[in-house]
Amino acid sequence: MTAKKTILYLQLPRLDTDTESSAENLALAALYLRCSLERSGERTYYQFLPQMLQADSLDDNHCMSSIAKIHPAVIVVTLYAWNIERSISLLRRLKDLKPETVCLAGGPEVAREHPFLWRSKVFSAAVEGEGEVVFPGILKALRTGRRLQYSNVAWRVAGEYEWGDRKPPDVEFAASLPPPAWHHMMPDTGGMGYIESGRGCSWRCAFCCYNQRRTRQGWLSARETLQRIRIMVRRGAREIRFIDPTFNSNPMFEEILKGLARMNVGRKVSFFAELRAETLTSAQCEMLTKANFEEVEVGVQSRSISVLRAICRPSDPRATERGIRLLAGSGIKTTVDIMCGLPGQSLRDITASLRWASRIRGVSVQFLHTLLLPGTELRRNRRKLKLSAGSRPPYRVRRTELLSAQDMMKAERVARRMSGTDQDFSTRRFVGFRIPELFAERIRLSTDDLHNTVIPGRENKRALIIAGEDLFSIRNAICTTIRNAILNEPHVLWQFVLSPAREEPLDLLSMAADEIDGLPRQFIDRMTFSERGDEIVSRRIFVMLRRGRRYSRRWMAASEEYLRTRFF
Numbered sequence: 001m002t003a004k005k006t007i008l009y010l011q012l013p014r015l016d017t018d019t020e021s022s023a024e025n026l027a028l029a030a031l032y033l034r035c036s037l038e039r040s041g042e043r044t045y046y047q048f049l050p051q052m053l054q055a056d057s058l059d060d061n062h063c064m065s066s067i068a069k070i071h072p073a074v075i076v077v078t079l080y081a082w083n084i085e086r087s088i089s090l091l092r093r094l095k096d097l098k099p100e101t102v103c104l105a106g107g108p109e110v111a112r113e114h115p116f117l118w119r120s121k122v123f124s125a126a127v128e129g130e131g132e133v134v135f136p137g138i139l140k141a142l143r144t145g146r147r148l149q150y151s152n153v154a155w156r157v158a159g160e161y162e163w164g165d166r167k168p169p170d171v172e173f174a175a176s177l178p179p180p181a182w183h184h185m186m187p188d189t190g191g192m193g194y195i196e197s198g199r200g201c202s203w204r205c206a207f208c209c210y211n212q213r214r215t216r217q218g219w220l221s222a223r224e225t226l227q228r229i230r231i232m233v234r235r236g237a238r239e240i241r242f243i244d245p246t247f248n249s250n251p252m253f254e255e256i257l258k259g260l261a262r263m264n265v266g267r268k269v270s271f272f273a274e275l276r277a278e279t280l281t282s283a284q285c286e287m288l289t290k291a292n293f294e295e296v297e298v299g300v301q302s303r304s305i306s307v308l309r310a311i312c313r314p315s316d317p318r319a320t321e322r323g324i325r326l327l328a329g330s331g332i333k334t335t336v337d338i339m340c341g342l343p344g345q346s347l348r349d350i351t352a353s354l355r356w357a358s359r360i361r362g363v364s365v366q367f368l369h370t371l372l373l374p375g376t377e378l379r380r381n382r383r384k385l386k387l388s389a390g391s392r393p394p395y396r397v398r399r400t401e402l403l404s405a406q407d408m409m410k411a412e413r414v415a416r417r418m419s420g421t422d423q424d425f426s427t428r429r430f431v432g433f434r435i436p437e438l439f440a441e442r443i444r445l446s447t448d449d450l451h452n453t454v455i456p457g458r459e460n461k462r463a464l465i466i467a468g469e470d471l472f473s474i475r476n477a478i479c480t481t482i483r484n485a486i487l488n489e490p491h492v493l494w495q496f497v498l499s500p501a502r503e504e505p506l507d508l509l510s511m512a513a514d515e516i517d518g519l520p521r522q523f524i525d526r527m528t529f530s531e532r533g534d535e536i537v538s539r540r541i542f543v544m545l546r547r548g549r550r551y552s553r554r555w556m557a558a559s560e561e562y563l564r565t566r567f568f
């Protein structure tokens with residue numbers, strides 16, 4: 001018997017500048033695919049490698065060398081808007097090094113009309129929608145050379161992608177899930193467990209791609225849902241998130257809540273779910289409280305009937321408000337989503353929706369910009385609807401027929417003022433003796449190190465500290481180092497920290513900022529809605545003052561003010 005071929009699953013994380021909480025990179029697809037392999041005859045020929053958890057923190061070079069060392073026969077990636085560019089770039093390099101590696105893709109970014117995915121040519125096959133049902137068939141096809149002709153699978157044939165024409169197998173939702181007691185179903189290291197009690201959505205919101213991928217709905221029975229939760233709690237979960245698109249569309253919603261209340265009398269576990277507010281009753285809100293739902297999220301998007309109609313969202317604003325008031329009145333932390341940039345939406349509509357939500361006691365507002373995600377109706381009809389959006393992920397709407405870029409900025413300001421939060425983590429301080437948001441990996445470079453082209457370090461969030469007596473005199477070397485760092489690791493979030501012994505000319509900061517400005521931006525730069533619209537988030541310059549040295553207040557304030565105009 002020949003050795004089994006190895007499969008590595010990779011889902012690159014979404015990077016943000018937050019240094020206080022640990023990032024979440026939920027990779028349920030890894031479990032679902034592993035389970036579908038174990039259930040199929042292909043387990044005789046293939047096996048999954050342990051998940052490469054260190055990929056969550058490694059930079060591209062270290063990710064690459066780890067993968068090359070493992071040398072999997074097949075690598076499966078889940079593509080999201082936040083990781084598609086980095087995943088493609090990494091796999092291109094891997095294919096140069098190990099051309100025999102087969103790359104497969106799934107995830108929300110796989111869509112027929114994707115703007116650049118198919119041009120990359122790194123994937124042997126890609127699956128649109130749920131992958132677990134067709135995954136063993138794809139592996140078999142790779143092994144035997146006889147391709148599957150499913151309509152949701154694209155195969156690369158002679159440099160082009162071809163889609164099949166057969167309907168993929170119709171597997172019941174409950175049957176497609178891993179068994180409840182499967183040993184891989186564990187809470188994460190923070191004690192968070194994820195439960196999917198239902199899949200599919202009866203609504204067809206034009207901005208959503210979830211509903212395009214699965215048209216049928218399916219649910220677990222209340223008994224099985226409760227059994228899964230019981231096991232997850234026994235395995236250490238202290239918090240459970242339902243990942244259903246709308247938990248209360250589950251016909252067994254009340255039964256599940258009653259079961260949870262019985263199971264969780266001591267309130268040792270808290271729950272979170274996304275809910276549709278308009279159908280909620282006061283009895284259901286009471287049940288949610290008894291079960292210990294500490295937090296829920298409700299997508300309202302807009303209060304305007306005409307906007308809701310334009311995005312095919314058949315919700316009733318009055319009933320929605322009643323449900324939200326019931327939830328918030330029950331003491332459950334309720335987050336209400338309001339969107340900006342929808343077709344037919346004016347600045348007045350947006351501010352009215354924001355004002356309405358922020359006036360409800362106990363509600364916090366989440367302000368979301370409209371994204372023209374591949375595979376959505378909104379993207380398909382963007383020209384007709386006169387929506388102008390970025391061409392790279394996250395494809396954020398920048399202008400509409402009724403909203404200018406300035407209007408969007410105004411709406412953003414109103415949202416920030418009303419919610420009192422900074423959802424994008426803007427920098428608190430650029431200049432100081434202590435920089436509060438410095439990343440954990442801190443590399444100190446001496447002036448001699450500036451001539452090396454290889455930048456030390458291994459993490460995807462990294463601070464490079466450059467200290468010197470006369471930094472302005474070595475400004476060209478500093479700029480070259482910044483450039484090398486970014487070109488070597490274009491997907492790392494960089495902090496370039498200048499630590500001067502005395503006041504340096506502000507030209508030093510502007511030269512360094514210009515160096516960064518000239519290089520391509522990252523996902524996080526396009527995702528963040530900044531005041532002027534072009535402040536950089538992914539690579540920032542800081543000034544760390546040295547103890548025992550003197551700097552005038554005026555110079556510190558001028559440096560802070562300057563950096564604030566260039567970076568977010």
Ligand code: SF4
Pocket residue numbers: 201202203204205208209210211245246299
């Ligand atoms: S946005 Fe939510 S309610 Fe609308 S289609 Fe998507 S999953 Fe369903």
